[in-house]
Amino acid sequence: xxxxxxxxxxxxxxxxxxxxxxxxxxxxxxxxxxxxxxxxxxxxxxxxxxxxxxxxxxxxxxxxxxxxxxxxxxxxxxxxxxxxxxxxxxxxxxxxxxxxxxxxxxxxxxxxxxxxxxxxxxxxxxxxxxxxxxxxxxxxxxxxxxxxxxxxxxxxxxxxxxxxxxxxxxxxxxxxxxxxxxxxxxxxxxxxxxxxxxxxxxxxxxxxxxxxxxxxxxxxxxxxxxxxxxxxxxxxxxxxxxxxxxxxxxxxxxxxxxxxxxxxxxxxxxxxxxxxxxxxxxxxxxxxxxxxxxxxxxxxxxxxxxxxxxxxxxxxxxxxxxxxxxxxxxxxxxxxxx
Amino acid sequence: xxxxxxxxxxxxxxxxxxxxxxxxxxxxxxxxxxxxxxxxxxxxxxxxxxxxxxxxxxxxxxxxxxxxxxxxxxxxxxxxxxxxxxxxxxxxxxxxxxxxxxxxxxxxxxxxxxxxxxxxxxxxxxxxxxxxxxxxxxxxxxxxxxxxxxxxxxxxxxxxxxxxxxxxxxxxxxxxxxxxxxxxxxxxxxxxxxxxxxxxxxxxxxxxxxxxxxxxxxxxxxxxxxxxxxxxxxxxxxxxxxxxxxxxxxxxxxxxxxxxxxxxxxxxxxxxxxxxxxxxxxxxxxxxxxxxxxxxxxxxxxxxxxxxxxxxxxxxxxxxxxxxxxxxxxxxxxxxxxxxxxxxxxxxxxxxxxxxxxxxxxxxxxxxxxxxxxxxxxxxxxxxxxxxxxxxxxxxxxxxxxxxxxxxxxxxxxxxxxxxxxxxxxxxxxxxxxxxxxxxxxxxxxxxxxxxxxxxxxxxxxxxxxxxxxxxxxx
Numbered sequence: 001x002x003x004x005x006x007x008x009x010x011x012x013x014x015x016x017x018x019x020x021x022x023x024x025x026x027x028x029x030x031x032x033x034x035x036x037x038x039x040x041x042x043x044x045x046x047x048x049x050x051x052x053x054x055x056x057x058x059x060x061x062x063x064x065x066x067x068x069x070x071x072x073x074x075x076x077x078x079x080x081x082x083x084x085x086x087x088x089x090x091x092x093x094x095x096x097x098x099x100x101x102x103x104x105x106x107x108x109x110x111x112x113x114x115x116x117x118x119x120x121x122x123x124x125x126x127x128x129x130x131x132x133x134x135x136x137x138x139x140x141x142x143x144x145x146x147x148x149x150x151x152x153x154x155x156x157x158x159x160x161x162x163x164x165x166x167x168x169x170x171x172x173x174x175x176x177x178x179x180x181x182x183x184x185x186x187x188x189x190x191x192x193x194x195x196x197x198x199x200x201x202x203x204x205x206x207x208x209x210x211x212x213x214x215x216x217x218x219x220x221x222x223x224x225x226x227x228x229x230x231x232x233x234x235x236x237x238x239x240x241x242x243x244x245x246x247x248x249x250x251x252x253x254x255x256x257x258x259x260x261x262x263x264x265x266x267x268x269x270x271x272x273x274x275x276x277x278x279x280x281x282x283x284x285x286x287x288x289x290x291x292x293x294x295x296x297x298x299x300x301x302x303x304x305x306x307x308x309x310x311x312x313x314x315x316x317x318x319x320x321x322x323x324x325x326x327x328x329x330x331x332x333x334x335x336x337x338x
Numbered sequence: 339x340x341x342x343x344x345x346x347x348x349x350x351x352x353x354x355x356x357x358x359x360x361x362x363x364x365x366x367x368x369x370x371x372x373x374x375x376x377x378x379x380x381x382x383x384x385x386x387x388x389x390x391x392x393x394x395x396x397x398x399x400x401x402x403x404x405x406x407x408x409x410x411x412x413x414x415x416x417x418x419x420x421x422x423x424x425x426x427x428x429x430x431x432x433x434x435x436x437x438x439x440x441x442x443x444x445x446x447x448x449x450x451x452x453x454x455x456x457x458x459x460x461x462x463x464x465x466x467x468x469x470x471x472x473x474x475x476x477x478x479x480x481x482x483x484x485x486x487x488x489x490x491x492x493x494x495x496x497x498x499x500x501x502x503x504x505x506x507x508x509x510x511x512x513x514x515x516x517x518x519x520x521x522x523x524x525x526x527x528x529x530x531x532x533x534x535x536x537x538x539x540x541x542x543x544x545x546x547x548x549x550x551x552x553x554x555x556x557x558x559x560x561x562x563x564x565x566x567x568x569x570x571x572x573x574x575x576x577x578x579x580x581x582x583x584x585x586x587x588x589x590x591x592x593x594x595x596x597x598x599x600x601x602x603x604x605x606x607x608x609x610x611x612x613x614x615x616x617x618x619x620x621x622x623x624x625x626x627x628x629x630x631x632x633x634x635x636x637x638x639x640x641x642x643x644x645x646x647x648x649x650x651x652x653x654x655x656x657x658x659x660x661x662x663x664x665x666x667x668x669x670x671x672x673x674x675x676x677x678x679x680x681x682x683x684x685x686x687x688x689x690x691x692x693x694x695x696x697x698x699x700x701x702x703x704x705x706x707x708x709x710x711x712x713x714x715x716x717x718x719x720x721x722x723x724x725x726x727x728x729x730x731x732x733x734x735x736x737x738x739x740x741x742x743x744x745x746x747x748x749x750x751x752x753x754x755x756x757x758x759x760x761x762x763x764x765x766x767x768x769x770x771x772x773x774x775x776x777x778x779x780x781x782x783x784x785x786x787x788x789x790x791x792x793x794x795x796x797x798x799x800x801x802x803x804x805x806x807x808x809x810x811x812x813x
Binding site for chain 1: 647650655659669673675683791794795796799800
């Protein structure tokens, strides 16, 4: 089996654990993000995906574990030890947010200019140079505007460059946030549910955009997503989380076939299975606790074709592992895919 | 009292005024007014040599009630009744439909230029006595207002751009003023001999700015992790601390007695009669107005420097980072912006301009004492910035003129004495009037005079950003 993310990965997450008080949001999570690959982090609600993101981008300090980013030329960054803004600035990790965080009172162009703050600060001589009128800043600013134009073109918002970001539609705001993250000049782009709230056509455009970011800019992308058309369509590598633990790790094809994933996350098959299993269990329970169950009913329940014994068998052994940490999170586990 | 009667404000149906509903509303108004007025106005008690007596003033109460009812009737007929209102001003109603540049947009670009020219020629007008209030009076008021405009522009960096609520801005004003006072009277004579004193203003000015900026950073450090209300409280406390230190550190600041400081000179030439003075040097007869004109141009130059520096800063990466910080701090950090440094620079630059202004204040007054740096000053400067609106610099010119000018206008309003209770002066009501004006302003224009944000960079066309989208900042 070829696992290109195993050799020379962009990002290595090892034994990452994040506890909030008594709650273990992430437990001993290890995975790699390959260079120039799209890696998707999926899992049901509350699985800890955004927490992983916040640990990688420095918004949370992990309780245990190591997050190592490898630049070309052997430079390594231990992200768990860095401040959030330094991670973007020096380790070149950019992110977007689940609930869009644009500067809504600033224009699209200004949003992208703010993203180039650090390089512009340097060329403005930390403000003093530009204030005294020493050259170079004007040129740097024009270059920055060109970068903005490139990304506005790329996300199809060039016509709205001078409009305030708050006026954009939801889908356009998502794209602008990606463009803004790209303007920081990252090596690893972390997208938190980029397709949330997009219609199918917009999702399709997003796919194209992400593929182009990967192929034309040689970027590694790590994304959290619930939209399976995006995840399965463009990912090179998928990691499945459930209750803070990794339950699967592989290519989309492998993930699609993984029974643990089907049960925990994709659920469609699982739900029927679950329902049938429950029906059967209920009948059997009844049979044990109440005497007056006729023998025919019991036999019928056991022999019913909707409860194949094979499925029952796969069910029991896998379940306890993720569930053990789990139940604290209150939310009862549904087969759900939302 | 109840909201305006619905049917009378509808205007779409044939019936213009619903007299029955209005009558009902007016009766209600009268009853409520009477209930309030009877105990407050109609019945007066008096303590007369140990005996409590009372007399009634029902006529006055009736007149007041009639006024209230009359005004409410007028509101029903002319204001809340849309058709009548439209009939009264058809031109305005028509103009709303036509989509095009409004009056404000059209004159917008010329406003700042016009103000600049007015600012430059004002002393000439005053010199030839063309202004209404006499020369010195006008210039003094203009200097006063310009000082507050400058302070407003300084605080605008912190509050308007970076969105950090600073209730202790006057502390930096005090630092600047005391820096000038102490350096020019105590330390410069010791360090460089007394010959330096006439030039002290020019040497102290940058030092005062630097010291204030330093204090801005010192204040900035502990409050960086605070936001919103918490930040406001700490800055408020800081402002009070500086004032209390000035009062109580007697050996250093001479406490509440204050310090007499040399007034500003024209590059060493004092404004007085006699040899070695400004008048003698230029062979003109001495007139006190020279000093005022000089001060006016000094503060105008300082204010303009503040204006152009902050205007330029806004277009630089640091200014954009301030505004981004006001919009969303977390997003800023995700873009690699060091928000700590960004906040500190905002505090330091705002404080620096406060320090300059304070230094000027001391050189103009010739006297500093902690009395001048009370909390209400901070509140006024903040009010100027907030009323100006959305980090707008031109808005601050108008709000500073409105607030500070209205104080002076109250001195002039002697006719008010006819209405006011005996023994009170109109000037005593100035804060009341300013407070009322602020309440009305916040009710009808909550985002200040200027409701649009001007983008700092544009590709094709500069479009102002509506105030509804711009965040107020959260400290």
